[in-house]
C-alpha cells in the first residue's frame with residue numbers, strides 16, 4: 100500500500116485534479132490520498148490558505164467578509180464545474196464555510212485555525228467526490244473521526260504518538276481514503292493546524308501508521324535538486340538521499356518537504372519519494388535510511404537567510420560552572436529557541452532565527468547577560484545567512500572542509516561562523532546575507548561541476 104500526498108499546485112485547478120486522478124488510477128496500491136488546499140495556479144495567484152487567512156483577519160476586524168468569502172467559494176466552484184461535479188458538493192462546501200464563520204471568535208488562534216483548515220478539508224471532500232464520479236470509489240475521512248490527535252495549547256502543535264494506532268485502521272478500508280492534510284484535533288476536540296506546508300506531516304504520519312510500502316509526496320518538481328535551481332543553472336538532480344540528508348537540507352531552505360514531515364516516516368523506516376504531478380513518469384527522488392556514499396560524499400548545498408547571532412565573551416568563561424545554562428535560561432525566558440552554539444574558550448555565539456527577536460527582547464537579553472552573567476562583551480548581529488553543505492559521505496572524506504573554505508575565500512567573502520554538526524552529515528557556514536548567493540554558486544561549482552567532482 101502507498102500513501103500519496105498531493106501539494107497545493109497539484110489540486111489548484113480542475114485540470115490538476117484530473118492529473119491526480121490519473122496518477123491514483125494508474126496504481127491500485129495508492130489507497131490513501133492526502134491533499135493540500137488548492138494552491139497557486141500561476142505565479143501571482145493566491146493560495147486558498149492565504150485567502151482563508153485574509154478572510155479570518157477581515158472577520159476578526161469586524162469588517163464585512165463577503166468579498167473574501169466569495170473569493171474562496173469561487174475557487175472551489177471553478178474546480179467543481181471543471182470536474183463536471185453537480186451542485187451538491189458546492190452546497191456542502193458553502194455550508195461548511197458558513198458554519199466555520201459562525202463559531203466563537205473569542206479565541207483568535209482557534210478561530211483562525213478553524214478557517215485555515217477548511218482549505219484542505221473541502222479540498223479532500225471535492226477530490227473524493229471526483230474520484231467516485233469517475234469510477235474510483237473514494238471516501239473523505241476527517242482527522243477527528245480517524246483519530247489524528249495533536250498537542251493542546253499552549254504547546255507547539257505536534258502529533259501525539261497514540262494517533263498511530265488510531266490511524267492504522269485506515270489500512271483496512273476497501274475504498275480509497277481521501278484525507279485532508281494540515282490539521283488534527285486535541286484530545287479535547289479542538290482543531291489545530293500545523294505550520295504552513297504541514298500537509299506533508301499528515302501524509303507522513305499516515306504512511307507510518309498504516310505501515311505503507313512507500314510515502315509518495317507529489318509536488319511540482321521532478322526531483323530534489325542539489326542546489327536551488329533559482330540560483331544555480333540546471334543543478335544536479337538527486338536520485339537518492341538519506342532522511343538525515345533531507346533533514347539537513349530542508350533546515351536551510353529546501354522547501355520541497357516540510358522539515359517535520361520526515362520524522363514519522365523515518366521512525367518506521369518508510370521510504371519517501373518526491374514526485375511530480377505534472378510529470379509522474381519521472382522517477383523522482385527517493386529518501387531512505389541508507390545510501391551508498393562511495394560515489395558522492397556531498398549530496399546538496401542549501402542556503403537560508405534570516406539568522407542572527409548573539410555574541411557573548413567573558414574572561415575565564417570556560418571555568419565558570421553553569422554559565423551556558425544561565426545564558427540559555429535567559430533565552431528561554433524570552434521564548435527563544437537556538438540553532439547552533441559555536442564556542443571558544445572565553446566566548447560563544449548563539450545563532451538564532453531572527454524572527455524571534457524584537458528590539459525590546461534584544462535590549463532585555465543584552466542587559467541581563469551584562470548584569471546577571473557579568474559578561475565582558477555582549478552584542479547581537481542580524482542579517483546572517485547559513486550555508487549548509489550536506490552529505491553522508493563527508494565524515495570520512497579528507498580535505499572537504501579545506502575545499503569548501505577555499506571556495507568561499509575565492510568569493511572574497513568572510514566566514515562569520517563554521518559549525519560541523521556532531522553527526523558530520525553537514526558543515527554549516529554562517530556568512531553575511533549579502534554574500535549568500537555568490538558563496539552558494541562557488542560551492543556548487545567546487546563540489547558539483549569542477550574537474551574534481553566527487
Ligand code: ASP
Nearest residue numbers: 135136148295296297298
Ligand atoms: N495549505 C497549507 C499551506 O499553504 C498547508 C499545505 O499546503 O501543506 O501552507
